[in-house]
Amino acid sequence: MERSELPAWFVAKRGRPPLQVGRWVPLALVSPPVLVLLAIVVYPTVWMFYHSLQDTNLMRLFQENWSYVGFANFGTVFGSDRFWNAAGQMLQYLLFGACLQVLLGTVLALALYELVRNNVARTALLVLLVLPMMLPPSIVGVLWKFLLTPSNGAINQALLNLGVIDEHIEWFNRGLALWSIIIADIWNWTALPLLIVFSGRVSLPPAVFEAARVDGAGNWQVMRRLTLPMLKEIIAIAFIIRFMDAFKFVDLVFVMTSGGPAQSSELPAYIAYQRGVREFEIGEAAAYSLIIFVCSAVIITLFLQYLKRVVKAQGIA
């Protein structure tokens, strides 16, 4: 008998686990984290929403005489070159940072799985490849700033020795500052999609692949018809996680360039911080925050929908 053919009351009753404890116990267990999050996340979020519609700056905030200005802050943000400049740079980061990391990580993970058959060697290589991810972002920033130092940095010297370039590259000028950050970020985070896809590949059932071999499928066919389709969801998760992280990405901007020179490596999240914390335009910073908030909310909702489906399919939930 199909489950859906059972009467609704029966399914509801069967699905409900017997509650061995008082009704208040589950609520009491769940409420501390909820209260903490209400205080330190929801309250600040509401505050931000409110002030995005006010003409608040630091002076007005302390004198408590800010006033409602409608969507003027958003007008200022959308009317400024600084925002569109940063939005373009964000796109550049998403495309060449986040996307490239997932593509590169996927290829490397599958190459590692297919080429290295010895378990010890495989684990050793995996650990080495994933090391950068464990480093604190501020150390990654310092390290890459040092490596990319134009005058006597290691990268320029290595490229000179290899004959790739004839003169020192100015890694932190207007044209290259953001690229330098992206390079450091690729080094830092390609490991995450690599690790996720590799583990996904390891957990695929070997029997399917043996059957395909018996049927005479070639390596390329197995990869295209079996491996990639079966890893589709895992790769999608790697993509979405990197996209969500992209909206949080400010550490390397802080440490490596402080957004400069001439705002050429600013991302929206960095401006939100800068306008509020350093330039005291809190209303405008709130408008920036809200824009970031909405963008990440869209991606997060997408991810949670996806997560629900995958988690259900895996029978975890």
Place this chain on the structure above:
Amino acid sequence: MKSPGGERAVRALLWAMLLAWLVVTLFPLYWQLITALKTTEETNRTVPTFWPEEMRFGNFAAVFTESSNFDALVSSFIIATGNTLLSLLLGTMAGYAFARFPRHAGGENLAFWILSNRMFPPVAVIIPMFFLFDATPWGTDSHLSLIILYLVFNMPLATWLMMVFFRDAPRELEEAAYLDGYTPLQAFCKVTLPLVIPGMISVAMLCWIFAWNEYLFANLFVGTEVRTFTIVIPTFTHGSQTLWNLQMAFSLIAVIPPVALFILLRRYMVRGLSLGVVKG
């Protein structure tokens, strides 16, 4: 199988790529290590050397001649450990409730809402957070402020992962314990909790790494009374001069704990980083 020559070329190409990426990954770490061993004079040359002419192992000790550097590591340790314990406590309680009494604990949507807090960019709400903590008795510039703040990303992670681990632990064992006359608390402590201890350890290590590595909050909230190593290292100067060798030595010391933890728990790492979707 159709064209063995073509396949061999693809294999060779993939090998080359893998090894090239290995070099790209390891070179900065190698550079960090050899710079940490160089003399100050050698780090400032116009043509950098790829192997130190003189090994200065004393650089690692020299980092701590300034006691504030040691204090920074201690502060980071206090904050990371305090936050981990708190995240784990709250996460275990809530995770258990979500796993065993989903409907009475607010249901799936509440669990997903808690998780979503981990994903939102904290930089968007950092200003009101600052004013909020500024109004508390302990202020912003204290260990406690960061211990609480880091709950934003670690507590949702702990809650979610503990929920996944509790769901994997068979509830039949717990029900058997009820039949043997255990109270719910006894059943939890003596039957279920031991089953999820390995999971708890991996969650603790993950939380600890995230808190240890955090930069953004620390950069704004602390700096005078309390300083974490993540904000000390980027501003590591001696007078007007940047002592690259000491800076690299300091950062090497600071990355040892997360790297060591990662090597220990790599099996669980994936599960944590992909929020329990991929079985590690």
